[in-house]
Amino acid sequence: MDISKEKMVEMYTIMNRIRMFEMRVSELFAAGKIPGFVHLYAGEEAVATGVCSNLRISDFITSTHRGHGHLIAKGGDVKFMMAEVLGKRTGYCKGKGGSMHIADRDLGILGANGIVGAGPPLAAGAALACQYQDTDNVAVCFFGDGASNQGTTHEAMNLATCWKLPVVFVAENNMYGISSCTINSMCVPNIADRAGAYDMPGIVLDGNDVMAVYEAAGEAIKRARAGQGPSLIECKTYRHRGHFEGDPCVYRSKEELDEWKEKDPIPRFESKLLELGVLTPEKTKEIKGSIQAQIAEAESFGESSPYPDPSEITFDLYTEVAS
Amino acid sequence: MPAMTFAQALNDAHKIEMQRDPNIYVAGEDVGVYGGIFGVTSGLLEQFGAKRVKDTPITESAIIGTAVGAASCGLRPVVELMFIDFIGVSMDQLFNQAAKMKYMFGGKAKIPMVLRATCGAGIGAAAQHSQCLEAWFMHIPGLKVVMPSTPADAKGLLISSIRDDNPVVFLEHKILYALEGEVPSGEYTIPLGKAAIKREGKDLTIVATAQAVHTALSAAEQLAGEGISAEVLDPRTLNPLDEESILESVRKTHRVVIVHEAVKFAGPGAEIAALIAEKAFDRLDAPILRVAAPFVPVPFSPPLEKEFVPSVEKVVKAAKTVMES
Numbered sequence: 001m002d003i004s005k006e007k008m009v010e011m012y013t014i015m016n017r018i019r020m021f022e023m024r025v026s027e028l029f030a031a032g033k034i035p036g037f038v039h040l041y042a043g044e045e046a047v048a049t050g051v052c053s054n055l056r057i058s059d060f061i062t063s064t065h066r067g068h069g070h071l072i073a074k075g076g077d078v079k080f081m082m083a084e085v086l087g088k089r090t091g092y093c094k095g096k097g098g099s100m101h102i103a104d105r106d107l108g109i110l111g112a113n114g115i116v117g118a119g120p121p122l123a124a125g126a127a128l129a130c131q132y133q134d135t136d137n138v139a140v141c142f143f144g145d146g147a148s149n150q151g152t153t154h155e156a157m158n159l160a161t162c163w164k165l166p167v168v169f170v171a172e173n174n175m176y177g178i179s180s181c182t183i184n185s186m187c188v189p190n191i192a193d194r195a196g197a198y199d200m201p202g203i204v205l206d207g208n209d210v211m212a213v214y215e216a217a218g219e220a221i222k223r224a225r226a227g228q229g230p231s232l233i234e235c236k237t238y239r240h241r242g243h244f245e246g247d248p249c250v251y252r253s254k255e256e257l258d259e260w261k262e263k264d265p266i267p268r269f270e271s272k273l274l275e276l277g278v279l280t281p282e283k284t285k286e287i288k289g290s291i292q293a294q295i296a297e298a299e300s301f302g303e304s305s306p307y308p309d310p311s312e313i314t315f316d317l318y319t320e321v322a323s
Numbered sequence: 324m325p326a327m328t329f330a331q332a333l334n335d336a337h338k339i340e341m342q343r344d345p346n347i348y349v350a351g352e353d354v355g356v357y358g359g360i361f362g363v364t365s366g367l368l369e370q371f372g373a374k375r376v377k378d379t380p381i382t383e384s385a386i387i388g389t390a391v392g393a394a395s396c397g398l399r400p401v402v403e404l405m406f407i408d409f410i411g412v413s414m415d416q417l418f419n420q421a422a423k424m425k426y427m428f429g430g431k432a433k434i435p436m437v438l439r440a441t442c443g444a445g446i447g448a449a450a451q452h453s454q455c456l457e458a459w460f461m462h463i464p465g466l467k468v469v470m471p472s473t474p475a476d477a478k479g480l481l482i483s484s485i486r487d488d489n490p491v492v493f494l495e496h497k498i499l500y501a502l503e504g505e506v507p508s509g510e511y512t513i514p515l516g517k518a519a520i521k522r523e524g525k526d527l528t529i530v531a532t533a534q535a536v537h538t539a540l541s542a543a544e545q546l547a548g549e550g551i552s553a554e555v556l557d558p559r560t561l562n563p564l565d566e567e568s569i570l571e572s573v574r575k576t577h578r579v580v581i582v583h584e585a586v587k588f589a590g591p592g593a594e595i596a597a598l599i600a601e602k603a604f605d606r607l608d609a610p611i612l613r614v615a616a617p618f619v620p621v622p623f624s625p626p627l628e629k630e631f632v633p634s635v636e637k638v639v640k641a642a643k644t645v646m647e648s
Contacts, residue, residue: 060396093429103428110395111428115419121385122420125392132348132374132398139392152415155385162380316430317464319488 003214005278011053011210012273013287015045015266018069020288020295021078022241025068025085025099028299029245034085038099041069043208043240046265047172048073050213051140051233054221060108060126060139062119064172065100066239067112070142075107078294082302089312090305096316116177117150119143120169124156127167127224138166138224140217146177148191157198157230166224168217171234172207178243179251192234200230207235208265211272238263324505332474332506333363333439333495336481337401339510341371344399347485350377350386351403360405361441361500383413387438391421394436394490401485406452407440407494410459421490422465435488437481443496443534443584444621444632453621453628455585457532460492461561461594467491467515468561472536474504476559479513487515496533496584516563520572524554527578527645530569530595531557535582535633542638551646561591569595570603577608578645582633587615609648612641 022040029038041048044066052061052073063070071081076092084091085099092102103111110126113119123141130137147153148171160167171191175182188194195202201223203216213235220231238260242249249257273279279287327335341347349364349371355378358365368376379386383404390400404410410417417438424432444453460468467489471477477495484491521536522543531539536557543553556572558565573579579599581592592613599611614633622628 062392091429093427093431096429097427101427103424103432105395105428105431110392111424111432113420115415118388118415118420121388121416122392122395124385125389125394126396127392128389129393129396129398132346132393151412152384152388155382156388158380159382159385159389163377317426318467319425319433319435 003211007053008273008278011049011214012269012279013291014049014053014073015210015269016288017078017291017294018045018048018072019266020291021072021081022068024295024299026241026245035087036098037244038085039066039244040239040241041066043260043264044172044174044237045069046210046213046269047170047207047235047237048142050210051170051217053214054218055140056137057108058135058137060110060123060130060137062110062123062126062139062141063112064119064142064144064147065112065114065116066144067100067102071102071109071112074109076102076104076109078298079301082298083305086302087307088302088305089308090301094312094316095308117143117147117152119147120153120156123167124160124165127160127165128163130166136225138168138221140168140170140221142170142172144177145171145173145175145182145186145191146180149185157200157232160230161198161200164227164229166227167230168220168224169230169232170217171232173234173236174239176243176251181251190234192232195232200232202232202234204234205236207237208263208268210265210269324507326503327474327506328500329474329477329495329502330362330500332478333481334365335506336478336485337364337367338370340482340485341367341375343510346397347399347401348375348377349401349403350379350390352379352381352405354378354403359403361497363439363495364403383409384416387413388416388420390436390438391416391434394434395424395432399435399485401437401439404438404440407442407456408451408454410440410456417466417490418463422463426465433488434490437484437491437493439493439495441497442494443498444628445498445534447623447625447628449623450620455533455583455616457494457561458585458589458591461591465490466562468494469515469559470494470533470561471559472499472521472533472557474502475506475511476513476519478506479511480515480559482510483512483515486512494533498534513559515560516565517560518556518558518565518568520554521557522553522555524552524576526552526576527580527642528554528556528572528576529580529582529638529642531555531582532561532591533584535584538633538635539582539638541635542642545635545639546642551642553642564594564598566598566602569598573599573603574606577606579607579611580614580638580641580645581611582614582638584616584632586618587613588618590615609645612645614638614641
């Protein structure tokens with residue numbers, strides 16, 4: 001396929017940035033520095049990276065409770081993300097949102113979301129705005145296997161086809177909604193099998209192969225930009241961590257986890273890039289070192305930032321209008 | 324000033340605003356070809372076309388959800404939920420998404436949308452097409468809640484709601500659609516959060532909303548015949564609530580009756596009564612009384628439905644009770 005070396009290196013960099021951010025968040029959570037819940041994206045990096053590498057800053061995404069990867073892939077700054085998960089005033093949401101509610105309208109990130117299945121109608125609405133304003137921008141909706149069974153997801157897909165909206169539904173099938181395995185929660189083997197019901201293309205992919213994701217998402221996004229309507233892409237993947245940090249994972253075996261770690265999207269892509277001569281071992285080390293420094297800087301920015309003042313509790317609820 | 328019905332006044336507001344701002348679109352079930360089940364969006368499809376006036380499937384979550392998404396990306400949706408009772412299947416998109424986005428994203432979101440819906444009993448529509456649920460929405464930080472009682476207020480408040488940069492729940496009592504009244508022409512606005520004194524009086528204040536305003540006015544007329552001067556105050560907007568106008572009236576009359584069609588328990592009147600108790604307790608000469616629906620779903624059979632809705636007789640009785648204590 002037609003993909004530049006620069007693009008490949010960029011994707012490799014983004015995947016590593018997501019992984020290192022997540023692993024540091026995991027450590028900070030274990031150290032008691034992060035309040036609330038965190039749901040980590042480690043293991044699923046190829047999906048967000050492959051999809052978002054096709055997007056412009058003016059395109060929109062909706063994300064999920066497991067949103068850090070989507071945000072980084074859409075251009076989110078790890079400094080402001082780290083500050084937000086730490087609950088600091090300098091975070092993306094001034095400490096009002098936390099891990100599950102990071103958003104940045106300027107980057108087209110319409111928000112991580114704590115409600116499973118809330119994103120699809122929002123993404124369809126963003127796509128409606130793109131269509132209404134005669135742009136060729138698109139919206140991408142990331143959602144999980146859990147959300148694939150919610151009514152909102154189906155309502156959004158139906159309306160998206162009825163109105164031929166420029167939206168791409170990206171199902172991240174990591175096989176589990178907390179402990180509930182898709183074997184028990186779905187009556188068809190693939191989420192994308194349902195695409196036929198909404199007269200849209202449905203594609204099933206190896207979600208740990210970033211090049212495959214990039215290519216399939218590229219086709220779907222191209223289709224959406226051309227006014228040909230929505231698509232559903234299902235990426236089969238796996239989360240290396242529990243549903244949330246601290247999850248004892250009693251519902252899956254170590255063998256299963258090990259098997260999926262063998263298919264870890266980052267080493268896989270790295271071998272491929274080494275094989276293609278796009279990267280050298282020295283270069284990979286250099287990239288990783290530079291991301292490591294970036295994450296360390298983000299952490300010290302977050303740690304040294306102030307918490308919001310209690311007086312800020314009532315700020316930013318309503319937009320003032322002079323009518 | 325031309326006379327028009329409440330429904331026509333709302334229609335007029337839509338047309339004026341849609342002409343002014345191309346980013347406004349209307350969507351909902353039967354809002355286009357049919358013109359809205361109560362006629363509020365009549366003629367909009369013909370005038371503005373299918374891009375701006377969207378008939379939707381029966382898909383309330385997607386109607387509201389797409390509105391929230393579109394509003395966050397620069398459009399100004401005015402969507403119709405045929406009956407407010409249908410909010411049950413789409414509430415997440417309103418209260419967890421639209422209402423919270425600005426706050427939980429640290430101020431960096433703007434959701435300029437209006438959710439219009441009909442509410443209220445009186446036509447035998449029974450338990451799932453007749454409720455007054457304004458207290459639900461009052462309880463959600465981030466929303467504004469508007470409930471007009473006259474054609475002129477309906478127009479002025481709808482235009483202001485459409486121009487507001489926050490999600491607004493705009494509740495239209497179905498009994499009012501045919502009510503006629505004089506309505507200022509052109510771009511007439513009424514600020515959200517400003518109550519109206521619908522009848523001046525000095526002996527007691529009757530705070531009432533929507534259809535209950537007319538019940539209160541009839542009661543006030545009857546009370547006047549018995550030498551009691553009742554002031555009727557319509558908050559018009561329940562959030563923001565015009566606290567000062569309510570307190571000012573109470574400081575003048577020292578007696579209060581609150582009338583609404585939502586059930587009495589934890590209804591909107593509870594908040595208004597608490598406000599008065601907290602801020603004007605020492606100006607009260609009698610306990611605050613509420614005349615509101617009993618704590619039951621809206622019943623179907625005509626005598627039961629009539630019993631459910633606050634009546635003039637009940638308001639008069641409550642007024643006399645506060646006058647006697």
